[in-house]
Amino acid sequence: MLLNRRPDLEKFLASPGAARAAVLHGRDHGVVRERADALARATTERPDDPFDVALLTDADIVSEEGRLEGELMAVSMVGGRRLVRLRLSGDSVSAERIAGEALARHLAGELNPEAFLLVEAGPLRNDSALVRGGKDSLLCGVIPCYEDEPGELARMARAALTQEGLALSADALEVFVGRLPHDRGVARQEIERLILFLGPGRPGQASLADLTPFFGVEPEASLGEAALHAFGGRLAAAQTQLRLAQQEGEGGVAAVRAMSLHLGRLRKVGTARAGGASPQAAVKAAGIFWKNEREVLRQANAWTLATLAGPQADILAAEIACKTTGSPDRLLAERLAFSIAHQARRLGL
Secondary structure (H helix, E strand, C coil): CECCCHHHHHHHHHCCCCCCEEEEECCCHHHHHHHHHHHHHHHCCCCCCCCCEEEEEHHHHHHCCCHHHHHHHCCCCCCCCEEEEEECCCCCHHHHHHHHHHHHHHHCCCCCCCEEEEEEECCCCCCCHHHHHHHCCCCEEEEECCCCCHHHHHHHHHHHHHHCCCCECHHHHHHHHHCCCCCHHHHHHHHHHHHHHHCCCCCCCECCHHHHHHHCCCHHHHHHHHHHHHHCCCHHHHHHHHHHHHHCCCCHHHHHHHHHHHHHHHHHHHHHHHCCCCHHHHHHHCCCCHHHHHHHHHHHCCCCCCCCHHHHHHHHHHHHHHHHCCCCHHHHHHHHHHHHHHHHHHCCC
């Protein structure tokens, strides 16, 4: 059975019941490993005990014929359910074939029905024997593991922080999540690092300014984030990033140019889509940093080539003003961010 709805997935991870196997696969190895660990704890009382658990790799089952089926026929030496964990690297077609054949026999009841086969793999095709055989049986859970969406990362960060008596302001959480990698394992490490930085039990909400030392000195990154937030209609976050960049020594001219660069990327996306490219292909063709692809695509759905003429004129005026008037260029940059964010809000962002 295919498990891709959160309620069904969480129920299975907590208690697989009579299931005899699970196939977890996807590009995010961190999500695969985390969910596999949860299943291991749910299927056996001693997930780290070598008498209860057999840990195999693709090299093991290819080099030793019958090894996987032999482990699935064995009985736990100390009683209880036996767990057989198989980790596939994706480099061996033979290993996937052997695993698919063993899974079919196990689900058919030919091996030890009290054993649980837990397969951890990279992305598998829909016609893979592991996916096809698992989806067709109520005794197996097939769990695709996708990269975490920003909302899932935010939920994960909030839960971990709350457990330690910590909290972030809305702006601080948004910026922190925006900088998290999509790999679950690495994201967990960053959240743990943040908890250590703040100190467990810190009273009140930590603001974005409180996180400045944690983020480090990244003026160019701050300006890029400011432009991204401005075109996304998030004025407060844009202003915070501009001020961080100012503290790091960047002036208003650099900020205006960052806005111009972001507008240029949105124009490239719009031009590519007008030429028939898919949204995802257009974003990649524009050279958008992978962490920002989803947000830029959201913005590109609102900012058309025609509506981009408004901020283009504002950017040109701000750049000229920074170079020819006595007004503080940093103030001009903040006014520009306000204007762009206001236009973005009017577009529904």
